[in-house]
Amino acid sequence: MAEQPKTIEIEVLRYHPEKDKTPHTQVFEVPFTDDMSVLQGVQYIKDYLDGSLSFRWSCRMAICGSCGMMINGIPSLSCQTFLRDYYPARVRVEALAHFPIERDLVIGMEGFIEKLESIQPYIIPKEPRTPAQGEYLQTPEQLAKYEQFSSCINCLLCYAACPQFGLNPGFIGPAATALLHRYNVDSRDGAQAERMELINSEEGVFNCTAVGYCSEVCPKHVDPANAVNQNKTNSAADYFLRFLSPKGGAK
Amino acid sequence: MKRPLKRSNAPIFWALFGAGGMLSALFGPMLVFITGLAIPLGLLLPADTLSYSRVLAFVQHWIGKGFVFAVIALFLWHAAHRIFHSLHDIGIHAGVGAKLLCYGLALVGTVIAGYTLLAIGF
Known part of the structure; x- marks a missing residue:
């Protein structure tokens, strides 16, 4: 038996920097079925109603982290948020909060990319190692220390959720801190002291x-708030104990 | 790409905030109960629990002094930090002035508490 055709109103935040002074909203009537995500809704708009609508997407399965949007005010991956959950009400789709809008639902990511580079998100070995020395061995306990923090897909929902990042865009923020922590607690890594300079700095933790909304909105169940809090303790210890250590810690 | 990084002095305030938070969670409700409910309503405790002579004896002992000082000073630092960080929620964009006012009040309270407790003598 054929399903009754349904339509839902999608209100989209539009902004074309060369034409618009300020962002404005536009409402589209979109036919949908129960298996359609909000991403598929905006794809329908682009394909059939207004080809000028811009947004990022790629995998459609919550892996790539491209399609983050504010959906009814909540930072969400539009590929795993479903239109049926809003019907018959209107659903509002906006660019991620706290970021400059490049166009429509596309945000400028430069600030975050800079932060990502600054945390050195790769293993920096304690001492040079040759292939002849064989692979690194790691116990399940050593893996458990960092594993959850390695699931980050850089979707930036946590930044859109963080009121402190909203107030101070210089703040290194949830995802970058979680990733920084992921490398700092990896038994193969030796660059903790270098990364702690960032944690300890005015842009740091x-x-x-401790709002905690970052961890709530994370689609990959990373707990960035936990990484930030662990590093507040680390940083405070470093702050007070640096006078006792021979190297004097970071400046 | 490496920006010059300036070490944050926040750990000082964060540590005072944390210590005050711990202390207020442990002792706050009990103190409210004793001073705000039990004594005024004559519940559970002897009527002269907070009599002048008892309280004076309490703060003249170094343990009592230490307790009263910690409770007043750390509660104040905890409150100052929390109020400072909550300011933007009520529409005040916190700047240097707000910082000086919040932490300054805590500092003044701490100094007064310390001075008064020492002035009471041993």
């Missing part, structure tokens, strides 16, 4: 006021 003390911008966080």
Whole structure:
């Protein structure tokens, strides 16, 4: 038996920097079926109603982290948010909060990419190692220390959720701190001291006021708030104990 | 790409905030109960629990002094930090002035508490 055709109103935040002074909203009537995601809704708009609508997407299965949007005000991956959950009400789709809008639902990511580079998100070995020395061995306990933090897909939902990042875009922020922590607690890594300079700095963890919304919106169940809090403790210890250590810690 | 990084002094305030939070969670409700409910309503405790002579004896002992000082000073630092970080929620964009006012009040309270407790003598 054929399903009754349904349509839902999708209100989209539009912004074309060369034509518009300020962002404005536009409402589209979109036919949908129960298996359609919000991403498929905006794809329908682009394919059939207004080809000028811009947004990022790729995998459609919550792996690539491209399609983050504010959906009814909540930072969400539009590929795993379904239109049926909003019907018959209107659903509002906007660019991720706290970021500059490049066009429509596309945000500027430069600030985050810079942060990502600054945390050195790769293993920096304690000492040079040759292939002849064989692979690194790691116990399940050593893996468990960092494993959850390695699931980040850089979707930036946590930044859109973080009120402190909204107030101070210089704050290194949830995802970058979680990734920084992921390398700092990896038994193969030896660059913790270098990365702690960033944690200890004015852009570092003390911008966080323990709101915890970052961890709530994370689609990959990373707990960035936990990484930030662990590093507040690390940073405070470093702050007070650096006078006792021979190297004097970071400046 | 490496920006010059300036070490944050936040750990000082964060540590005071944390210590005050711990202390207020442990002792706050009990103190509210004793001073705000039990004594005024004459519940559970002897009527002269907070009499002048008892309280004076309490703060003249170094343990009592330490307790009263910690409770007043750390509660104040905890409150100052929390209020400072909550300011933007009520529409005040926190700047240097707000910082000085919040932490300054805590500092003044700490100094007064310390001075008064020492002035009471041993």
